[in-house]
Amino acid sequence: MAIKSKSRQKKFDTRIDFTPMVDMNMLLITFFMLCTTMIKSQTLQIALPTNEKVEKEQQNKVKQSEAVTIIIDGKIDEKTGLSNPEDGMLYYYEGMPETDRLAQGESNMEQVEFGDKDGLYPAIRGILMKKNEEVVKRIADLKKEWKEMKFSKDEEKNDSIYQEKAKAIRNDSTLKRPVVIIKATPNASYAHVVSVLDEMQINNISRYQIDRINDVDSAMMIMVKAKNEKK
Amino acid sequence: MGKVKIKKKETRIDMTAMSDVTVLLLTFFMLTSTFLQKEPVTVITPPSVSEEKVPDSNLLSILVSPEGKVFLEVLGSKDSTMKSETVRADLLKNMVAEYKKTHPSANLAFTNKEMETFSKLNAFGVPITKMKEWLNLEPDLRDKFLESEQNPGIPINMNEDPNNPNEFQMWVRAAYNSMNPELQESMVKGRGIAIKADQTTPYSVVNVVMDNLQTMKMNKFTLMTALKTSED
Numbered sequence: 001m002a003i004k005s006k007s008r009q010k011k012f013d014t015r016i017d018f019t020p021m022v023d024m025n026m027l028l029i030t031f032f033m034l035c036t037t038m039i040k041s042q043t044l045q046i047a048l049p050t051n052e053k054v055e056k057e058q059q060n061k062v063k064q065s066e067a068v069t070i071i072i073d074g075k076i077d078e079k080t081g082l083s084n085p086e087d088g089m090l091y092y093y094e095g096m097p098e099t100d101r102l103a104q105g106e107s108n109m110e111q112v113e114f115g116d117k118d119g120l121y122p123a124i125r126g127i128l129m130k131k132n133e134e135v136v137k138r139i140a141d142l143k144k145e146w147k148e149m150k151f152s153k154d155e156e157k158n159d160s161i162y163q164e165k166a167k168a169i170r171n172d173s174t175l176k177r178p179v180v181i182i183k184a185t186p187n188a189s190y191a192h193v194v195s196v197l198d199e200m201q202i203n204n205i206s207r208y209q210i211d212r213i214n215d216v217d218s219a220m221m222i223m224v225k226a227k228n229e230k231k
Numbered sequence: 232m233g234k235v236k237i238k239k240k241e242t243r244i245d246m247t248a249m250s251d252v253t254v255l256l257l258t259f260f261m262l263t264s265t266f267l268q269k270e271p272v273t274v275i276t277p278p279s280v281s282e283e284k285v286p287d288s289n290l291l292s293i294l295v296s297p298e299g300k301v302f303l304e305v306l307g308s309k310d311s312t313m314k315s316e317t318v319r320a321d322l323l324k325n326m327v328a329e330y331k332k333t334h335p336s337a338n339l340a341f342t343n344k345e346m347e348t349f350s351k352l353n354a355f356g357v358p359i360t361k362m363k364e365w366l367n368l369e370p371d372l373r374d375k376f377l378e379s380e381q382n383p384g385i386p387i388n389m390n391e392d393p394n395n396p397n398e399f400q401m402w403v404r405a406a407y408n409s410m411n412p413e414l415q416e417s418m419v420k421g422r423g424i425a426i427k428a429d430q431t432t433p434y435s436v437v438n439v440v441m442d443n444l445q446t447m448k449m450n451k452f453t454l455m456t457a458l459k460t461s462e463d
Contacts, residue, residue: 015243015245017243017246018245018246018247018249018250019246021246021250022246022249022250022253025250025253025254025256025257026253028257029253029256029257029260032257032260032261032264033260035264036260036263036264036265041276041284041285041427041455041456041457042279042281042282042283042284042285042455042456042457042458043281043283043284043285043425043453043454043455043456044279044281044283044453044454044456045281045283045421045422045451045452045453046451046452046453046454047421047450047451048441048444048445048450048451072434074433074434076433080297081297081298081433082297082429082431082432082433083431083432083433083434084431085277085430085431184434184438185434186433186434186435186438187433187434187435188433188434189430189431189432189433189434190277190428190429190430190431190432190433190434190436190437191277191278191430191431192434193434193437194277194278194279194430194454194456195277195278195279197279197454198279198280198281198459201279201280201281202280210441
């Protein structure tokens, strides 16, 4: 026995079993993955007019042909008191509201479906794009040049030159540009307001403002609604 | 015939490589992570094509619940010169001064301990008269009260008289006047004020907050949105 143990020296296994280590690491990774925020929220910058006095003056300055007023309406769920972001309606009119034919049930206000679920708003986008045609066209041309890297071979430089030129076009007063006045009824959902503000960015509209809805607007809206329901 | 040698197969797998990978991943997550801050109400922000990121410093964010309750979150500067804690403590001090202007008889005195508790809180939203009581609650009870229905949030109403501010306006004013010049600057530029509201919130609710800011001549601010990939 004694001789045997001497000749058979025990070989120690030099390898360490890493399985528990891996287990623990995996656990920690899962924890960190669940607790982190990888995606940061985005922001949309808006500026409201300072106060009502200025607002009215500005509104008068706006040329009739340039102004587009968009009214956002929504539906409030009676049970929850929340506004459904998929249930919205848009109304718009160009220029000043035509109130003289209101008694006959006619005005220059139009009703537009808000859009499909993917957040595409074909009707209002088409209208805005047409209104802002000159700018949109120029931006599209500019974009083509940007994609071909015509401004600079350096990607970053190319980007910044493009941004600068695009901004100049958006604010170019020699072009025909609309002024959009956005109004929302109390029933409209926040998502609707944000998506209409989004349309301003998509259509490169530089002049827009959020305003309060007034009696004329709501009267016209009720009338258009009734008229469309009859149909 | 040759002898068939049956090789004894090792059943254990070498875990070293696996361990290497997991440690690497772990390090990555530890270094890049910023922890999800607990918020009194969970909101789903509406999608937008805007690609501008939310600043992670010098920010006053206004959290609006669908029912119209308002909560505030304040962030200080990124480096250690004006930490969030310092800014928040100063904010509370300013708020007390601001509140005493219109309510001179109010008994509002916060102990150092209460100040410290307040400076560590990410979000707050109780009426100032209840603040002392709220700060002295146990941490989990404090969170519970903030989320509960009996908490009215920061009192806010349609108020167009800048000389007679409501509590929400006082808080915003207090944040503006805090000793952090960077926060003030970003608030003026509009980057420092962010409204965070759920997409189902009726516009009338968000409008109250916007109107209040407008009354205070802080008519530039940002709306928090989630990224929507544009079809282009």
